Amino acid sequence: MIEEDHEISEETLPILNSFFLEDIERAMIAIAQGGGGEALLQYLSVRQNRHDDLYTPKGLQTIVRHLSPHLMPHGRWPSDPRYSMSLMQQFSINTAIQKLDEGGLLSVNGPPGTGKTTMLRDLVAHNVVERAKALASFGKVTETFNTAGYLVSSLTGFEMVVASSNNAAVENISRELPLLKSLAQEFREAEYLRPVANQLSARTNRAGEFLPLDDEEQCWGVIAAIMGKREIARNSAIVSSSHPILKRKAQKRLTGQMNLISSTSGVGVPLAKTP
Incomplete structure (x- = not known):
């Protein structure tokens, strides 16, 4: 009787039971086929993506370079105009826009109440404005869809x-x-x-x-x-x-x-x- 129950359990339960098995399998297949995206490749890479220590003179140069006026986003969340992003908030926003243009990973760390959600709002505004600029390049609505009825590629990739x-x-x-x-x-x-x-x-x-x-x-x-x-x-x-x-x-x-x-x-x- 015990042996029968054991056999049934082996048939009905996999060795590994997880919600993430299918996602892991998709990632393995994507990597094997030479795809998977830059973010997944960076996540699985043994190479560590080291960045400058922002508290060093070299790090200060990085901050100044990333805050250059020509790198400022064209969109901003419609919050109170009297208040702007803090220096490190704007640095994080500008860095994210530059580093993640072709995909990848970027970590922004901070304790509660340091403005991470506020920063996220400006990234949303940036994506909305960039997509609006792409929309403005079309003369007719019909041009924004391909023959299959889906949005053309230039209007995709702004999702969050x-x-x-x-x-x-x-x-x-x-x-x-x-x-x-x-x-x-x-x-x-x-x-x-x-x-x-x-x-x-x-x-x-x-x-x-x-x-x-x-x-x-x-x-x-x-x-x-x-x-x-x-x-x-x-x-x-x-x-x-x-x-x-x-x-x-x-x-x-x-x-x-x-x-x-x-x-x-x-x-x-x-x-x-x-x-």
Whole structure:
């Protein structure tokens, strides 16, 4: 009887049982085929990527070089104009833009409250502006899609994924970016992105009816989404999908959840409260 149970357990349970086995297998296959991306190659490399000690004279030269005006990003998060990034925050932003242009890894370390999330916002703004510059090079909307219906390559690569072993930290960042209060007062007047953002952020009761958002929960736009849960990811597909067929399917799934009513002016009026 004991032997039978032992045999069953060997058949049903693998030697290694992990959520990461499939990801590790994909990485192994990618490396074997000569791919995998610069970040994965650097992560697995035995070579250590040493950087200058910023507290030495050579490190000071590195800081000055990376803070050169021509290396400053063209985008900035619409926060209070009276306050700018600290020296090391701006150094980290400029370094990330330079070093990660073709992919790779960069570590920014700092204790809580030193402005890492603030720095991340400026990187998001940089990506938005760079993608807008790429969009401005097209004369017609149809030029932005290839024959298969996907975005052309020049409009991709600006996506950002915030991942961590701490789910709460990631969720806080993703939830804070779309909030109206994350913008300075002088930038809160633009309302054309708010209806859809508030609709996606609104909670529903058991009857499926949208509940009004509090003032602190009001959103300015759909710039980030919490994608951990399958249902949330499915509901966000309508704003993240670039493929026309996938977008139509996402719209069907959101019927009843994204109940935007067209007014006579053609502007969507959300059921969720917007001031």
